[in-house]
Amino acid sequence: MRSIWKGAISFGLVTIPVKLYSATEQKDVSFHQVHREDGGRIRYKRVCTVDGEEVPYADIAKGYELAGGEIVVLTDEDFEGLPLSTSRRIDVLQFTPAEQIDPIYFAKSYYLEPDAQGAKPYMLLRDALESSGQVAVVKVALRQRESLATLRVRDGVFVLETMYWPDEIRTPDFGFLDEDIEVRAQELKMAESLISTMASGFDASEYHDTYREALQQVIEAKVAGKEVVPAREEEEAGPAVDLMAALRASVEAAKREREGAPAKPKRAASGKAKADDKAQEEEKAPAKRKARKSA
Incomplete structure (x- = not known):
């Protein structure tokens, strides 16, 4: 793995230098847009909608669109005065039980590795946090964005999980919540x-991405020149x-x-089917007794 950020955990008067790594990666099969005729890659140009000219990247600025459609252009000087921390610190704000934080707040996970001479204080905070059963609520600035985050321990390593701000969580507004359903x-x-019958311990290794595996087989078959057999469609079950x-x-x-x-x-x-079956059995019973008497 390659570190994507360097900084330090600030815990009281203790500073722990760390490196940050992405803890997850998506395994999606990636595609390029190509020309159907010859497979050539499709390229896009940055074109101004006003004069129709191609614009070099150095001349591109950030613009904020107002309600009426007007654009406010922001320069680098406008961003310099913003209160975005550039100290590369992970500031510990408080400690709290993990169950008090709704998982909907979590955005992305990162691993933290001790850097330079930070191994001993790193392990000290790690062991203390793990024994407390709590997580640390921190604030960190990554990629020009300040975020709340949590620090927890997983497999002996600190995991930094960035969080959404409270006003970024949408409120569910669905009609069925107001209906009186018994x-x-x-x-x-x-x-x-x-x-209760389906309850069991969770083991993530028991599950796998069947769509990605099937797509990979299609690609391999294309490469090998084999005939690609379409997957069978499963019948969808109707509502009960x-x-x-x-x-x-x-x-x-x-x-x-x-x-x-x-x-x-x-x-x-x-209930009707059960009643019909019972009636049929009662009709058959006299017939059976009559047959025995005749015999």
Whole structure:
């Protein structure tokens, strides 16, 4: 890994020099836009919408659009007076239990490695933080943006997780929240039973990106000149008509899957269907007794 930032954790009067690394990477298959005829790469030019001329990168500035469509052009001097920290410090503001921070605030994760002579104070703060069961709330400036963040310990290493500011979290405003929808106690109990049946310890290695793997196979087949066979489309399940029956069937299927037995689809019979079956059995019973008497 290559460090993308150098700075220091400021903890009281203690300063811990650190290097910062991206803790995650996306494995998406990347594509280029190309000319269908000859595979040539498509290039884009920076063209001014006023005079139609191509603009060199050195002449490009930042512009803020007003409500009426007017543009306010900002220069480098305008940004120099802003209160953005350039000291490259990770300032510890407070310590708090991790469960008090909603995961929706977390944006991106980074690893911190001790730099220079910072190994001992790094390990000291790491061990103290891990034994406390809390996380450190910090403030840091990365890539021309100041962010709140948390410091926690994972596999013996500090993880810096940048956070969104409170006004960047959207409030859910959906119509169904104002509707008076009744959930029956039996349905709730069956749903809880389904959750209990499917509950297990989380192991991320059990899951993988099937779409990316299939796409990679398509690319490899193209390279090898093989025939590409389209993937079969799975039938989409419709909404459950009988919620209780669907929950009950889901619980039974989850139990079979956990026990290792092959899951067999079982259609839940409605009350009318059960009554019809009972009536048919009662009609057959006299006929059977009459047949025995004749014999």
